Amino acid sequence: MTLVAEETRPVGSEEAAPAWALKVEGLGRIFGSGGAEAVPGTGPEHDTVISPLTGAVVAAWDVSFEVAPGEALGIVGESGSGKSTVVRCISGDEQASAGAAYLRTVDGGLTNILSLSPAARRKLRVDQVSVVYQDPAAGLDLGVTAGGNVAERLTAAGWRHFGRIRERAGELLTRTEVPLVRMDHLVRTFSGGMRQRVQLAKALANRPPVVLLDEPTTGLDASVAAGVLDLVRSLLEEYGLAALVISHDFSVIEMLTNRVAVMQHGRIVETGLTDQVFEDPQHPYSQRLVAAARG
Numbered sequence: 001m002t003l004v005a006e007e008t009r010p011v012g013s014e015e016a017a018p019a020w021a022l023k024v025e026g027l028g029r030i031f032g033s034g035g036a037e038a039v040p041g042t043g044p045e046h047d048t049v050i051s052p053l054t055g056a057v058v059a060a061w062d063v064s065f066e067v068a069p070g071e072a073l074g075i076v077g078e079s080g081s082g083k084s085t086v087v088r089c090i091s092g093d094e095q096a097s098a099g100a101a102y103l104r105t106v107d108g109g110l111t112n113i114l115s116l117s118p119a120a121r122r123k124l125r126v127d128q129v130s131v132v133y134q135d136p137a138a139g140l141d142l143g144v145t146a147g148g149n150v151a152e153r154l155t156a157a158g159w160r161h162f163g164r165i166r167e168r169a170g171e172l173l174t175r176t177e178v179p180l181v182r183m184d185h186l187v188r189t190f191s192g193g194m195r196q197r198v199q200l201a202k203a204l205a206n207r208p209p210v211v212l213l214d215e216p217t218t219g220l221d222a223s224v225a226a227g228v229l230d231l232v233r234s235l236l237e238e239y240g241l242a243a244l245v246i247s248h249d250f251s252v253i254e255m256l257t258n259r260v261a262v263m264q265h266g267r268i269v270e271t272g273l274t275d276q277v278f279e280d281p282q283h284p285y286s287q288r289l290v291a292a293a294r295g
């Protein structure tokens, strides 16, 4: 069947869907008074994020990248390089000072989500962009059951039927390897690894196209972290997610991501295929970082 709308669409009006699921352009975040006048004198070439002019902290500046559906982009950098700030500005946990971010599924990728109201941004978190935090307490209500935590995300998306919510929560928890016998237990009683699995189930409940993972396995025992990483990797593949993964741990980035951006003093200094950047880093800072990680 041919749709009338297709027949009457003017020639040349069909735009190819953008290759990206998430696009970030010129993102900046300055802590402290004043605006962009704080930027000169900061960044890698000045070896500081603190403005010599205003004293403000230029935590991130001129950060741009795209993430395609099914792709995972890593961000690495030393503590304080601005990784979390970038994620927090995209998630809405932090207000950006400059730049734009677009989600392909929001208004066809035409709306700068950074300019939306806090309420509109909270809505995006229900089914457009999820965050998995290092600290499960940031993404979960520890005083609520595992099933209840997942159900909360489903009801926020409009699910109303108790039986179906419970069924879906059970499916998600099973997929993230949380034993169903624990579904009605308070998350507070769970181990760190199990809490992270519940956080993943909740983050993926409404199948958001984009997921932001902020040090998802930091703080877990090595063997537990390996299991959670395995799970994350298979979920990213299975759901065809666009993922942004930040970690100071190269093995996490190597395992989860196809491409990587290296941040230093609030700026991206190098971007490339993860294998290539780790094998043959070009920027002197990346070279130092890789050498330190390799021991």
Ligand SMILES: Nc1ncnc2c1ncn2[C@@H]1O[C@H](COP(=O)(O)OP(=O)(O)OP(=O)(O)O)[C@@H](O)[C@H]1O
Residues within 6 Å of the ligand: 031, 049, 057, 058, 059, 077, 078, 079, 080, 081, 082, 083, 084, 085, 086, 248
């Ligand atoms: N609320 C704030 N007020 C002032 N400065 C801040 C604030 N939050 C972050 N910063 C500064 O911004 C810079 C970037 O911090 P950010 O947490 O993004 O780095 P990071 O690379 O994620 O580090 P880590 O790996 O330690 O989390 C740091 O210099 C930090 O001290």
